[in-house]
Amino acid sequence: MDFSIFDELLDGVLVIGLDYKIVYSNDSAKKLLGVKENDFCKGLFSICGSCPLKLVLEERESVQVYDIKTNTDVHACWSMSPLLNGDTCEGVVEVFKDVSNVVSCILESQRQKTYKETILNSIVEAMLVLDEKGNIVEHNNIAKKMLCRTQEESLVGRHVKELVNLSLEELPPEGERADIYIETPCGRQKASTLVSPMQLGFGYVVSFYVIQQDQMSFCDKPDYVFTKSPTFQKILDLVNSCAEHNVNVLIEGETGTGKSLLAKYIHLLSPRRDAPFVKVNCAAIPESLLEAELFGYVKGAFTGATKDKPGKAEIADGGTLFLDEIGDMPLSLQAKILHLVEEKEFERLGSNTSRKTNIRITASTNKDLKEAMRQGRFREDLYYRLNVVNIRIPPLRERKEDIPLLVNFFIEKYAKLYSKKVKFVSGDAMKMLLSYDFPGNVRELEHIVEKAVITSKGSVVGVEDISLDFQNHNYQQKEEKENIKAILEKVNYNKSLAAKMLGIHRTTLWRKLKELGLS
Ligand SMILES: Nc1ncnc2c1ncn2[C@@H]1O[C@H](COP(=O)(O)OP(=O)(O)OP(=O)(O)O)[C@@H](O)[C@H]1O
Ligand SMILES: [Mg+2]
CATH class of the missing domain: 3.30.450.20 (PAS domain)
Structure with a gap:
């Protein structure tokens, strides 16, 4: 066969016989590989170790490799095709091109990519x-x-x-x-x-x-009440419009929803903001001491009363008296509280002289006061006196849109407190938080974020930093489910009656039935 048409090609061309001997090589191949006719072709290319010649002959199909090395250390793009003479295979044709420039461009672009990624990520x-x-x-x-x-x-x-x-x-x-x-x-x-x-x-x-996210506060009033929830927003509108008047406000809501925070907020929005905000936790003080705590006492009123002492109602003069957990107020004291609420008048323990105090009264409860009234544990007249403006703070699981906002606020708060670099939570961690129901509401979220800020290493709080009490939560849910089921059976599935017996609102029962898969 005459191969002279390949003589002047820039690509290297080799014709190899069945015995692996070079039958023809053009000038480019000679220059690049330093070969001559009748040399054995073995070792000319890095592919020789697994020479495809037999395969090409058997299959009568070409193979191509984009980057192999020649015996002269040049990168080449190389192909091998069967050399057919009619039906007979007489050998193979190898064609190759020096692609060293292309390969070094690829390597350079890989190097640049690695530089760029390393710089970007650092x-x-x-x-x-x-x-x-x-x-x-x-x-x-x-x-x-x-x-x-x-x-x-x-x-x-x-x-x-x-x-x-x-x-x-x-x-x-x-x-x-x-x-x-x-x-x-x-x-x-x-x-x-x-x-x-x-x-x-x-x-x-x-x-x-x-x-820094100072501007994230709901408004530029003192103390932060963060919310994005339309329901809570309406509550804040109500608070803003009633804060300046001396009306009594009753704040209801589950534990940790922000009742105390809101009571303080109302005080700070009111014209009384420069006078004291005095909180009395009706649940934390033993019944025997609560009266003295609230109204004070005179010397000799009881053993140990060695001198006169003003109570919280007096200390709050000019400001706000916040009756926290009013649902736990003993019935025996409620008449005196009613008198204080109605007349702003009281007597110190052991004295017959009544005293006046200029206070605004706010109260909070996580108990169902209506049920307490039905059971005779809470006076109706006191309830209606306190409940001039009623605020029910929705639990966090009903306003999940607040979770990201609160998380950011608490991250900033605790990063500052513990001098940590933490700035935000990862998307996965946020997703995890959004999937949790927070039985302890905002207080629980706050504790979770505080812990996460302490344990996190870099600027991002990750999933590994967050521990949610799903187990306890599930257990609580299970208990609640059993309880509701038992009551429903007892009242022959009358939901109004069941809600009454459970001491919750009908709509709350309806929501719980859905949540617990009982509806
Ligand atoms: N909307 C909010 N924005 C910012 N912080 C909040 C918000 N709601 C609650 N918190 C924070 O969550 C924690 C719990 O709130 P708070 O003590 O007011 O709840 P509570 O309803 O009074 O709870 P409890 O029923 O146990 O008395 C506090 O640290 C409070 O500052
Ligand atoms: Mg409270």
């Missing part, structure tokens, strides 16, 4: 690389932790506006850091942001970190 700020339209083309690990709820969620291809609620027009000018609000799975966050446009109009690099 920066403590979240970084997003955007194309000219604002779509994310690259990001660092911090950005993923901050903006994704799950590990599987991807940022690439999504628009920056969708992720951080920020359009390109709203981005701060080039080179200027600006504090802007961004939407993250952890809620609205204030972030210091820097934008760097890329040359040739390729897009932008946006970097940001979450900063």
Whole structure:
């Protein structure tokens, strides 16, 4: 066969016979491999160790390898094809091209990619690389932790506006850091942001970190009451409109929902804010001492009363008296409390002289006072006196939208307290928190976050830092389920009656039945 048509080709060409001898080699092949005709071809390429010649002959199909090395250490793109003469296979043709430049470009781009990834991930700020339209083309690990709820969620291809609620027009000018609000799975966050446009109009690099969130408070009034929940928002509207008047307020809600916090908040919004806010925990003080605690005593009133002492009702003069856990107020004292509430008048223990005090009264309870009235444990007249404005704080499981907000607030609070660098929780950790029902409400959430801040290592609270009492929770749920079931059976499934017996509202029973899978 005449192979001279290959003589001038820039690609190297070798024709190999069935005996592995070189039948023909063009000038390029000779130059690159230093071979001549009749040499054995073995060892010319790195692929020779598993020479495909037999396979090519048998299958009569070509093979191609994009990067092999020659005996002269050159990277080559190489192929072997059967050399057919009619039906007979007379050998193979190897064609190869020096691709060293291409390979070094690939290696260089891999090196650049590793540099870039290492640099991006060593920066403590979240970084997003955007194309000219604002779509994310690259990001660092911090950005993923901050903006994704799950590990599987991807940022690439999504628009920056969708992720951080920020359009390109709203981005701060080039080179200027600006504090802007961004939407993250952890809620609205204030972030210091820097934008760097890329040359040739390729897009932008946006970097940001979450900063102090003083402005996150629901309003700029003292003490923080955080909420995003429309129900709680309505409560705050009510509080804002009644705080300045001297009306009595009764705050109801499960344990840890923020009743005490709200009572203090009402005081601070009222014109009495500079006078004392005095709290009496009716559940914590033994019945025998409660009267003395509330109204004070005179010398000799009882053994140990060596001098006159004012009670809390007197100390609160000009301010607010907060009767915490009023549901636990002993019946024997309720008449005197009623008198205090109605007339703002009382007598110190052991004295017949009545005294006046200028107080506003707020009260709270986690008990069902209506049921307590039915059972004769709470006076109706006192209930209606205290309950001029009624506030029922919903449990946290009914306003899960508050969880991210509160988590951020507590992270900031405890990071400061324990001098930790923690800034936010990971998406997975937030998801875990959102799936929990918090029987202990905000107080339980606060303790969980405090513990997580203490145990977390870096700037992010992870799933491993969060311990939820699912077991106890499940156990409590089981007990509750059994109890409700037993009562329902007792009253022949009359839900109104069952709610009454359980001391809960009908709608609460309805919700519980759904939650516990009993409806
Ligand atoms: N909306 C809120 N924003 C910020 N912190 C809150 C909020 N609600 C509750 N907290 C915090 O949660 C904790 C529990 O709140 P608080 O003591 O007011 O609850 P409570 O309903 O009075 O509980 P208990 O029934 O046990 O007396 C407190 O540390 C409080 O500051
Ligand atoms: Mg309280």
